[in-house]
Amino acid sequence: MSRVYNFSAGPAVLPEEVLVQAASEMLDYQGCGMSVMEMSHRSKPFAQIIETAEADLRELMQIPDNYQVLFLQGGATQQFAAIPMNLMQNKVADYIVSGSWSKKAFKEAKLYGDARCIVSSEDENFSYVPDVANLSFSPDADYVYICQNETIYGTRYPQLPDTGDIPLVTDVSSMFLSEPMNVSDFGLIYGGAQKNIGPAGVTIVIIRDDLVREEVLPFTPSIMRYTTQVAAKSLSNTPPAYGIYICGLVFKWLKEQGGLAAMAQRNEKKAALLYDFLDQSKLFSGTARKEDRSLMNVPFVTGSDELDALFVAEAKTRGLESLKGHRSVGGMRASIYNAMPLAGVEALVQFMDEFEKAHTK
Ligand SMILES: Cc1ncc(COP(=O)(O)O)c(C=O)c1O
Structure with a gap:
């Protein structure tokens, strides 16, 4: 076996210990006589896998009880749409555009309401994070949106905007679990797993209870409503089951690392x-x-x-x-x-x- 040093931006390197364990459990997951890939997502062993994954993630990030944790499909890109569809009550949202990913999210949000780019660093090819110290936000904004680590330009917010009572939404796809973060600073934290957590196919959303609302934009597909996913504990339809299992192994690995x-x-x-x-x-x-x-x-x-x-x-x-x-x-x-x-x-x-x-x- 020869392994390379893989500097890919995503899908990306996973801990070798995790891959070895997954390989050893490939044919027979803990005496079940089948792979996790072959297992019903409604089975007892899978229930344990997803519940343990959530508990470990909660422990790692110290997620308060008034936040829900969802393991979804559709990639971070689907959240570019799901966020405005679910959170736009006044149909107004402020976006800080610091790179291609926040720009894409902003463009998508404009399809659903009055998304406003309140500051951007495109003037210098997104080589910096805009100054967020003295921003003024739209008083009726439903949320303020940031991409906390822009994967392509290699920037990360040195300081978060203080949005007061307006919920702050952050895309942490390329920095998920790379450092502690204070979950309570945010209304919604989300990211694709395929960079720092697991295989492509799993998107993790951490959302504060008061933002899981019945009143969403009327055309929001049921599957993209956070209420649907919260009620079903991410099992409204078949979840990315094998990916969730690998994420769970990575959470254990992170705990072992300290x-x-x-x-x-x-x-x-x-x-x-x-x-x-x-x-x-x-x-x-x-x-x-x-x-x-x-x-x-x-x-x-x-x-x-x-x-x-x-x-x-x-x-x-x-x-x-x-x-x-x-x-x-x-x-x-x-x-x-x-x-x-x-x-x-x-x-x-x-x-x-x-x-x-x-x-x-
Ligand atoms: C910061 C950030 N947001 C969003 C995306 C899009 O993620 P996905 O391909 O899971 O839709 C990427 C991806 O590659 C990313 O780096």
Whole structure:
């Protein structure tokens, strides 16, 4: 067996221990004589899998009792629609646009009501997070929306907007469980699992009770109503059962690692190694503003498209995979999620150093 260091932005690296356990349980899950993949989602063993996953997630994030946890399908993108459909009572929402994902969410919300972009960092190609200290929000806004870690541009909010009584909604797809967060700061927290938590196909929504409302936009499909999913405990229809099982294994793994505070420390160390190298490099440079740098997604460039392409190709021969930047930005991007070991970042930095020496005079 030979495993590479996988820097993909998502689907992405998973903890090896989790993959080994899943493999060992593939044919016979704990004496059931079948795989979790073959199991009814209404069976007792699956009930235990999803209930344990929720309990472990609640423990890891210290989710208060007045929040519901949902394991859904449809990806984060489906939530771009579900959020306005469910939360727009006045049909007004304020969006902070700090990258392609919040921009997409904003565009989608405009289909359903008066979504307003109150500030954007598109003027500088989303290389920074807009200043949120002195924003004024629409008094009748149903919610304020942010994408807390923009996967493509590698930015993360250094500080959250203070929205007062207006619920704050956050897309944490690319930073889910990478550090502790105060759930009570938010009305709704959501993200796709396929970056930091599990396989593609699972979307986790954490929503405060008062936002789970019967009064939604009239055309909201039943399956996309939070009331439906809360009432059925995510089992309104067949959930992404195998994916939820893997998420559950990852939650156990995170607890064994010491929880989210321990993960944050490890993630800070990994990110610092890479950013420190970038900051002294004569060839490579990071593209995001320093204060707003993501701990999870690190975009960088050499300044030459040819050298960028050569770097990505040579890195691959060293077992350093999926370093090509997103097609809308170019250059490189190293995604260093929870499951990326420090040794992977060390190997990357060592290769960058060698590459730099070979290509600078
Ligand atoms: C921050 C963020 N939001 C949303 C999405 C879209 O997620 P999905 O592909 O699960 O719809 C991505 C994905 O790749 C993302 O990085």
